[in-house]
Amino acid sequence: MKTLVKRIIGTMSIGVMTLGISLSANAQSIKSEKEVKNQKEVKAAKDTKIVRANQTWYFTGTSSDNPTDPSKYSTSLPAGKSCSSLPYQTVCELQAPANPSNSSQPDMNYIAFGSETVQQRIEDALETLDPSETPQENETVTAFRKH
Numbered sequence: 001m002k003t004l005v006k007r008i009i010g011t012m013s014i015g016v017m018t019l020g021i022s023l024s025a026n027a028q029s030i031k032s033e034k035e036v037k038n039q040k041e042v043k044a045a046k047d048t049k050i051v052r053a054n055q056t057w058y059f060t061g062t063s064s065d066n067p068t069d070p071s072k073y074s075t076s077l078p079a080g081k082s083c084s085s086l087p088y089q090t091v092c093e094l095q096a097p098a099n100p101s102n103s104s105q106p107d108m109n110y111i112a113f114g115s116e117t118v119q120q121r122i123e124d125a126l127e128t129l130d131p132s133e134t135p136q137e138n139e140t141v142t143a144f145r146k147h
Contacts, residue, residue, distance in 0.1 A: 052097035056142075057106045058083075059091045063147035067091040067126065068119045070105035083143035088135050091122060092145035112140045 058081070061072035067090055077083070083092035096106035096118045108119040116124070121140035128136035135144050 052107075052110065054095040054097055055106070057094040057096060059094065059145075061090075063089070068108060068122050070099060070102075070108050073106050075104075081145060083145050085146045087131055087146055088129060088144035089146045090129075090144065091125065091141050093141070093143035094118070094122070095140055095142055113138070 055075060057073040057075060058077045059067050059072060060074050060078050060081075061067065061069065065072050073094065081092070094106060096108075096112065097110055099105045099107040106118060108117060108122075110118050112118045112121045118140055121138055125136060125138055125141035125144075129144070137143065
């Protein structure tokens with residue numbers, strides 16, 4: 001009888017240990033799957049960038065106006081103005097999406113290239129204005145004009 005009880009206890013001990021190992025391994029596997037799934041979800045969220053369609057905007061300001069002021073742009077070229085008039089003194093044509101809070105103005109804070117905003121790309125283009133040279137257009141500023 002003692003031998004039988006010892007065998008039963010021994011067999012049950014081995015069974016309980018096997019069950020414990022199995023449950024532990026299963027729990028670890030489920031935890032790993034959740035971690036991998038969460039990492040994939042986070043990675044996908046980081047890669048998402050909202051891309052808005054560019055529109056053509058024309059600078060309507062005068063020589064005293066700042067070309068980075070969004071209120072100085074229109075989607076139509078002002079009467080009597082030409083984007084090919086020399087000498088090149090300021091921005092004429094701009095490619096940028098509309099501002100989500102005011103669709104009649106370009107979004108100067110939109111990331112246009114790399115980490116630079118539309119406003120920064122305008123400033124970059126303005127730095128190339130030199131009376132003796134042709135200014136450098138970029139993906140945002142696509143034409144220049146005289147004041």
